[in-house]
Amino acid sequence: MEITTTDLGLAARVQHLKKTYGAGEGTVHALDDVSVGIRRGQFTAIMGPSGSGKSTLMHIMAGLDTPTEGRAWIGDTEITGLGDLDMTILRRRRVGFIFQAFNLVPTLTAMGNILLPFELDGRRPSAIEKARIDGLIDTLGLGSRLEHRPHELSGGQQQRVAIARALATAPDLVFADEPTGNLDSQTGREVLGLLAAASREHGQSIAMVTHDAIAASHADRVLFLGDGRIVADHPRKTAEEISAYMLAAEVAA
Ligand SMILES: Nc1ncnc2c1ncn2[C@@H]1O[C@H](COP(=O)(O)OP(=O)(O)OP(=O)(O)O)[C@@H](O)[C@H]1O
Ligand SMILES: [Mg+2]
Numbered sequence: 001m002e003i004t005t006t007d008l009g010l011a012a013r014v015q016h017l018k019k020t021y022g023a024g025e026g027t028v029h030a031l032d033d034v035s036v037g038i039r040r041g042q043f044t045a046i047m048g049p050s051g052s053g054k055s056t057l058m059h060i061m062a063g064l065d066t067p068t069e070g071r072a073w074i075g076d077t078e079i080t081g082l083g084d085l086d087m088t089i090l091r092r093r094r095v096g097f098i099f100q101a102f103n104l105v106p107t108l109t110a111m112g113n114i115l116l117p118f119e120l121d122g123r124r125p126s127a128i129e130k131a132r133i134d135g136l137i138d139t140l141g142l143g144s145r146l147e148h149r150p151h152e153l154s155g156g157q158q159q160r161v162a163i164a165r166a167l168a169t170a171p172d173l174v175f176a177d178e179p180t181g182n183l184d185s186q187t188g189r190e191v192l193g194l195l196a197a198a199s200r201e202h203g204q205s206i207a208m209v210t211h212d213a214i215a216a217s218h219a220d221r222v223l224f225l226g227d228g229r230i231v232a233d234h235p236r237k238t239a240e241e242i243s244a245y246m247l248a249a250e251v252a253a
Contacts, residue, residue: 048225096166
């Protein structure tokens with residue numbers, strides 16, 4: 001009998017993933033045989049040096065990019081080889097993504113961007129969803145900026161709009177690539193609180209790339225990437241423990 005992702009309690013999984021760019025001497029192995037699962041209802045932090053493959057891994061896990069080799073699942077659905085339309089629908093219904101570049105639609109207001117996932121799904125938010133969106137807008141301090149377009153917003157405000165958009169539908173699975181990168185420490189803490197609450201209170205599965213040991217200390221689990229491989233997989237650690245680990249890894253490299 002085949003073991004399924006559900007049996008393993010995993011919201012997403014990749015197996016023997018490789019991603020290679022270019023050929024010959026200039027070949028880059030962005031991912032080099034990565035096998036890992038994102039556990040259901042957990043908040044997972046992904047850390048590692050610049051260029052270690054964190055964004056590449058998240059993009060492939062979210063079905064936004066395809067691997068050179070290996071397989072990927074969201075829940076029980078294998079996404080490698082899934083057609084574009086099926087992939088788009090699966091992603092729209094199940095996955096929220098906060099990108100490193102926020103990917104806001106420039107012609108839509110902040111509110112229009114937040115409501116985009118509903119618009120694309122051809123429906124309006126329910127009363128519960130409306131209340132959730134209001135709560136997100138409030139927590140993220142976006143109330144006075146809803147009618148502004150992205151170019152009229154600061155980088156941190158744009159990032160917060162992208163976060164509200166990714167969480168508005170309460171997707172099963174949220175991928176966040178440095179979601180606190182452009183935020184002041186107060187707003188950053190609010191965002192981490194939102195992500196932690198999403199997993200703890202609403203059972204959502206969160207995978208967050210971060211360079212910040214304090215941000216990673218909010219997670220249930222910390223994965224470390226190095227040169228396209230998973231080099232460590234730790235249960236929750238304090239910020240001091242994470243910093244010490246990163247320092248030791250740098251010294252060893
Ligand atoms: N389109 C591409 N063409 C060629 N090389 C690429 C491409 N995209 C990524 N890479 C390379 O793949 C490797 C992994 O990139 P990736 O963006 O996943 O790193 P990262 O860990 O997210 O880094 P950062 O912390 O700087 O965001 C890097 O060496 C990068 O230069
Ligand atoms: Mg990156």
